[in-house]
Ligand SMILES: NC(=O)C1=CN([C@@H]2O[C@H](COP(=O)(O)OP(=O)(O)OC[C@H]3O[C@@H](n4cnc5c(N)ncnc54)[C@H](OP(=O)(O)O)[C@@H]3O)[C@@H](O)[C@H]2O)[C@@H](O)CC1
């Protein structure tokens with residue numbers, strides 16, 4: 209599990225550690241790790257052309273000390289200074305090792321140096337960055353991103369907010385980000401994650417000073433530990449029965465995909481509740497599902513004895529009868545996943561009283577909005593949700609007192625009082641109709657098997673993203689392809705289980 213901490217927590221840990229180690233030790237450790245990563249990216253350090261972009265703070269200091277180490281191994285190192293001041297110790301070290309420092313004035317010669325470099329090191333700003341980049345930092349960030357050389361960002365790509373991943377204006381687009389002490393949340397959440405490239409952590413001894421993380425990014429082994437293993441003593445009921453309330457006459461495919469997502473992830477049984485037309489379609493595609501044609505508002509099939517969890521919402525409709533159905537489901541004693549039309553019902557019309565039910569219910573509840581749905585739930589602009597995904601998912605989790613999985617370029621999961629989760633898998637190929645319905649079924653299956661909502665969301669999002677990558681080897685996929693690949697993703701993760 210990769211852990212990430214916010215800037216204020218890193219600063220506090222840094223202060224505590226600095227009191228125990230010799231002056232300058234942390235920067236030396238950081239620079240040594242950075243230089244080693246840079247060297248690893250060059251075919252040969254001797255004779256390589258390295259350009260450092262340096263701001264006035266310690267981030268620039270790291271770059272300068274690392275540049276000095278590379279220069280001492282025979283690299284030709286030039287630093288372009290973005291401001292009037294640079295880190296003095298770092299500058300002295302670079303000059304002593306034979307490197308040069310030039311003020312950046314936006315001239316053609318400096319631009320040419322950047323374009324001729326084998327490696328560009330971004331030490332403009334790190335965790336001390338505030339707001340969008342000012343000039344000339346912004347211009348340098350654009351030049352670095354357009355340069356043909358590999359770009360290594362120091363600690364954080366300049367222009368990315370370390371806490372949120374927000375990118376307000378020009379920002380460096382790095383191939384690798386070398387970060388120090390602990391990961392920063394903005395490296396794992398888009399749009400920042402997309403600018404960071406491959407993230408490498410350099411241990412500078414901060415670990416013992418750090419409290420619990422603000423965010424975690426699970427690895428395959430963490431998902432393997434969560435993934436329920438069917439036991440020899442289980443029967444279909446004990447393995448978990450999922451109730452699915454999805455689809456309607458105009459949107460039958462949503463029900464088919466949601467039920468398929470559950471079956472292909474692994475579940476004891478799916479009980480599908482809905483009208484005759486959509487039930488026929490579901491059974492036609494999945495004869496193993498059990499259709500329940502009773503009045504959907506009736507709570508007889510919602511007891512923990514009949515279902516272990518319920519998914520409600522995909523393609524279900526937003527008529528008053530659907531609001532009554534949602535109320536009956538939320539009144540039940542079983543874990544519930546609310547998606548799509550179910551989220552719309554929580555927002556408008558009768559949304560007030562219905563959303564109040566979320567806070568009141570004792571069993572686990574999970575909401576799975578995309579950015580548009582979350583913006584309506586919180587009454588904020590969609591662009592703000594997309595710019596600061598963590599903040600908005602966390603706000604919704606606190607407001608509704610339940611787990612929230614925010615879908616999109618980075619899927620994030622928030623739960624009151626627990627670290628946020630950033631899902632590491634997935635591909636933009638997932639942006640195609642119906643893949644969200646598959647996700648709700650997959651996560652619902654994991655809830656039915658007994659995983660708490662946060663863990664089911666973490667595990668389901670991982671498998672869903674992995675399935676998208678496995679589905680067609682990078683070719684475009686449809687939601688049906690995703691269904692076919694889900695068992696492959698489950699098997700891949702299960703193989704990583706500790707024996
Ligand atoms: N924490 C640790 O354990 C360790 C941390 N270490 C390193 O220290 C780094 C933090 O250094 P830091 O505190 O000096 O801040 P830093 O990132 O250089 O930024 C400040 C400079 O940027 C400028 N600036 C700010 N915003 C700007 C903008 N929008 N646009 C343009 N300029 C802007 C600001 O200018 P000012 O606003 O003050 O005029 C000032 O000059 C950290 O990321 C890591 O690399 C390691 O050495 C070892 C252990």
Ligand SMILES: Nc1ncnc2c1ncn2[C@@H]1O[C@H](COP(=O)(O)OP(=O)(O)O)[C@@H](O)[C@H]1O
Nearest residue numbers: 578615616617635636638639641642643644645
């Ligand atoms: N740019 C993207 N990168 C990665 N995953 C994405 C991207 N866009 C969408 N997704 C994923 O695709 C799925 C789309 O779900 P949703 O928006 O509910 O679609 P639908 O309602 O059509 O099923 C989600 O799992 C989401 O995380």
Ligand SMILES: [K+]
Nearest residue numbers: 333362364366
């Ligand atoms: K940087």
